[in-house]
Amino acid sequence: MAHQAHADHSGHSHDHHRGASKRALVIVLGLLATHMVVEVVGSIVSGSLGLLAHAAHMLTDMVAICLAIFAMWIAERPATITRTFGYQRIEVLVVMLNALALWVLASWIAYEAYLRLTEHAHGHDHEVEGGIMAAVAAIGLGIHLIAAWVLHRSSRHSINVEGVFWHIIADMMGVIALIISGLIALFFHWHLIDPIVSLVIAALILVSSVRLAVRVLRVLLETVPPHVDMYELCHALEDVDGVTLVHDVHAWTITSGYEAFTAHVLVEADYPPGQMDALLRRLREIVRHDFGIRHITLQVEQSVDGCGEENHHVDHLSARSFAEA
Amino acid sequence: MDRGNDGSHHDVGHGGHDDHHRSSDAHHHRETGRGRLLIALGLIASYMVVEVVAGIISGSLALLADAAHMLTDAGAIGLALFAIWVANRPASIKRTFGYYRTEVLAALCNAVSLWILAGWIFFEAYHRFREVPEVAGGVVLAAGGVGLGVNLVAAWILHRSAGHSLNVEGAFRHVVADLMGSVGVIVAGTLTLAFGWWIADPILSILIGVLILVSSWRLVVNVFQVLLEGAPARIDMHSLCMALEDVEGVTLVHDIHAWTITSGYESLTAHVLVDPDYPGELETLRRRLQQIAYHDFGIAHITMQMEQSLEGCTERHHFDHLLA
Numbered sequence: 001m002a003h004q005a006h007a008d009h010s011g012h013s014h015d016h017h018r019g020a021s022k023r024a025l026v027i028v029l030g031l032l033a034t035h036m037v038v039e040v041v042g043s044i045v046s047g048s049l050g051l052l053a054h055a056a057h058m059l060t061d062m063v064a065i066c067l068a069i070f071a072m073w074i075a076e077r078p079a080t081i082t083r084t085f086g087y088q089r090i091e092v093l094v095v096m097l098n099a100l101a102l103w104v105l106a107s108w109i110a111y112e113a114y115l116r117l118t119e120h121a122h123g124h125d126h127e128v129e130g131g132i133m134a135a136v137a138a139i140g141l142g143i144h145l146i147a148a149w150v151l152h153r154s155s156r157h158s159i160n161v162e163g164v165f166w167h168i169i170a171d172m173m174g175v176i177a178l179i180i181s182g183l184i185a186l187f188f189h190w191h192l193i194d195p196i197v198s199l200v201i202a203a204l205i206l207v208s209s210v211r212l213a214v215r216v217l218r219v220l221l222e223t224v225p226p227h228v229d230m231y232e233l234c235h236a237l238e239d240v241d242g243v244t245l246v247h248d249v250h251a252w253t254i255t256s257g258y259e260a261f262t263a264h265v266l267v268e269a270d271y272p273p274g275q276m277d278a279l280l281r282r283l284r285e286i287v288r289h290d291f292g293i294r295h296i297t298l299q300v301e302q303s304v305d306g307c308g309e310e311n312h313h314v315d316h317l318s319a320r321s322f323a324e325a
Numbered sequence: 326m327d328r329g330n331d332g333s334h335h336d337v338g339h340g341g342h343d344d345h346h347r348s349s350d351a352h353h354h355r356e357t358g359r360g361r362l363l364i365a366l367g368l369i370a371s372y373m374v375v376e377v378v379a380g381i382i383s384g385s386l387a388l389l390a391d392a393a394h395m396l397t398d399a400g401a402i403g404l405a406l407f408a409i410w411v412a413n414r415p416a417s418i419k420r421t422f423g424y425y426r427t428e429v430l431a432a433l434c435n436a437v438s439l440w441i442l443a444g445w446i447f448f449e450a451y452h453r454f455r456e457v458p459e460v461a462g463g464v465v466l467a468a469g470g471v472g473l474g475v476n477l478v479a480a481w482i483l484h485r486s487a488g489h490s491l492n493v494e495g496a497f498r499h500v501v502a503d504l505m506g507s508v509g510v511i512v513a514g515t516l517t518l519a520f521g522w523w524i525a526d527p528i529l530s531i532l533i534g535v536l537i538l539v540s541s542w543r544l545v546v547n548v549f550q551v552l553l554e555g556a557p558a559r560i561d562m563h564s565l566c567m568a569l570e571d572v573e574g575v576t577l578v579h580d581i582h583a584w585t586i587t588s589g590y591e592s593l594t595a596h597v598l599v600d601p602d603y604p605g606e607l608e609t610l611r612r613r614l615q616q617i618a619y620h621d622f623g624i625a626h627i628t629m630q631m632e633q634s635l636e637g638c639t640e641r642h643h644f645d646h647l648l649a
Contacts, residue, residue, distance in 0.1 A: 081556065081562045081563060082555055082556045082562065083553065083554075083555045083556065084554075084555075084556055084562070084581060084582040084583065084584070085553075085554045085555075085582060085584070087553070089552060089553040089554055090553065092552075093549065093552060093553065100437070217430070220426060220429075220430060220552055221420065221422075221424070221426045221427070221430070222420075222421075222422045222426055222586070223419060223420045223421075223422075224418070224419050224420065224421060230418045230419070230421070231418065248628070249421060250421040250422060251421060252421070252422065254554070262594050262628040263628070264628060273606070273607065276607060276631075276633070277632060277633040277634055280630070280631075280632065296630075297580070297594040297595070297596065297628050297629075297630045298628075298630050299611070299627075299628045299629050299630060299631075300630075300631065301608065301611070302608045303608065
């Protein structure tokens with residue numbers, strides 16, 4: 001399935017990716033649920049607050065995955081007259097909520113660690129059964145490695161799956177920290193390691209989610225997809241016989257892997273009307289094949305009269321022609 | 326390129342702002358919104374300074390706490406102003422739609438922070454049900470009263486611009502939430518002082534939390550509507566399609582999309598299938614269709630692809646309004 005998805009770059013590859021992504025998410029959901037039960041039992045037996053906190057952390061992970069599956073399901077719903085782009089954007093919004101949740105989580109961990117540190121300052125230490133803690137966390141590490149491997153294969157194709165992937169990675173850091181602090185508590189009886197490690201985990205969660213948040217913001221701000229070179233695209237269109245000028249160009253991302261492009265194309269006034277349709281098709285082919293953008297609207301015009309409404313014509317030529325002037 | 330085009334080319338690039346009422350409408354609303362936000366910010370900031378000075382002189386922690394509270398309002402308004410400042414930056418080749426969306430994102434930030442605020446209020450109220458809260462003293466009541474007045478004026482100033490801009494509405498909702506908070510403090514404080522009904526405080530808190538959630542719901546829905554690129558509520562897509570198809574020569578309008586870039590600034594793209602035997606000029610026909618979308622439906626940014634056959638049309642989700 002994954003191979004097929006990789007090889008197939010045209011047509012319905014997006015649908016393939018989505019199906020594979022959904023299956024990966026369901027598998028991971030099952031893995032995490034198992035791990036959470038193990039952790040809750042482990043925390044009751046060992047008396048470790050860290051394990052319980054981590055189990056709560058996993059619960060938010062599972063909510064994130066459920067949200068991601070829900071987003072994929074709803075994105076498949078057909079477009080309607082009031083939602084002409086369909087529900088695809090929900091995927092992006094869910095990622096944003098996911099990132100927000102990660103930040104809240106990191107703050108919570110930091111707060112908990114602060115509480116424990118102040119308790120230590122007052123001479124109280126949480127004592128934990130380090131051995132059980134480390135053992136439970138080691139099981140968790142195995143489960144998380146499988147989950148990360150399952151997700152890694154689909155995470156490149158969907159910003160949504162990537163969101164969950166980073167959740168899992170952040171989680172894995174937590175598990176590793178739990179193993180280490182469990183062992184230290186077991187052998188050295190130094191219980192202060194727990195809150196210190198927690199603070200490090202919180203910092204790691206923050207760092208891992210910033211990258212994702214930046215990408216989401218780029219989509220929501222309707223910026224040009226990073227893999228599209230607008231200058232090159234405009235030049236390619238203008239190199240076609242009969243095209244005078246490309247202006248009012250816009251390219252943006254509807255959802256990961258699905259971009260839209262609109263442009264106004266000024267064509268020579270004496271271009272034969274009978275060949276307009278062929279010219280349009282040729283221009284569309286350039287955008288679609290050479291630049292991989294699948295949703296295209298090109299307004300072919302023979303004069304720019306009446307075209308003053310657009311108030312933010314990004315005319316890629318204006319920069320150059322004004323410099324020349 | 327063709328130097329002969331430079332004149333018209335220049336018009337295309339720079340005519341938009343002054344000559345055309347649609348885009349300058351949005352511009353105008355942005356400017357008045359900015360002015361009102363500045364006045365509201367000035368009001369709240371000066372009251373805050375007065376509170377801090379009075380708090381330091383009288384040694385009242387309650388006054389300082391209330392000043393900190395007003396700071397969240399000032400923050401919400403400041404965020405809206407910042408978004409307007411960013412939105413005014415010109416578009417670039419990497420950001421072809423400009424920075425207008427920052428306004429919508431600022432509104433989202435303000436909505437999310439309102440929800441967090443409501444959550445915190447519920448949390449506090451839960452604790453106060455279990456233990457008797459400290460009674461609000463006369464100083465707190467007086468500060469709450471003056472704060473109520475300041476917030477009332479600020480809300481009144483922002484009210485009219487809130488209808489035109491999600492960004493201003495986000496700030497407006499914050500001011501209103503604060504206003505409700507002031508009412509709550511005064512009523513609960515009075516009831517506790519007069520009758521010893523300390524339970525009034527948590528009950529009113531929960532009520533205010535619910536009110537904040539309810540009053541910001543519409544804002545959240547509208548923001549999400551924009552971010553999901555749904556059709557603007559004020560545009561009837563069916564009648565827009567009908568109007569375009571009623572024009573002589575047009576066979577079918579398909580793959581039509583209308584969405585909001587920012588409040589008051591919408592974009593439309595459509596593929597228009599033209600009768601291959603239509604004798605008139607495509608250019609004139611297209612201009613007529615654009616005029617309909619522009620004048621009758623108030624859409625400022627239009628891209629129409631005129632086609633004489635459906636060949637080579639590969640969009641994955643052709644929304645064909647005739648299918649419905």
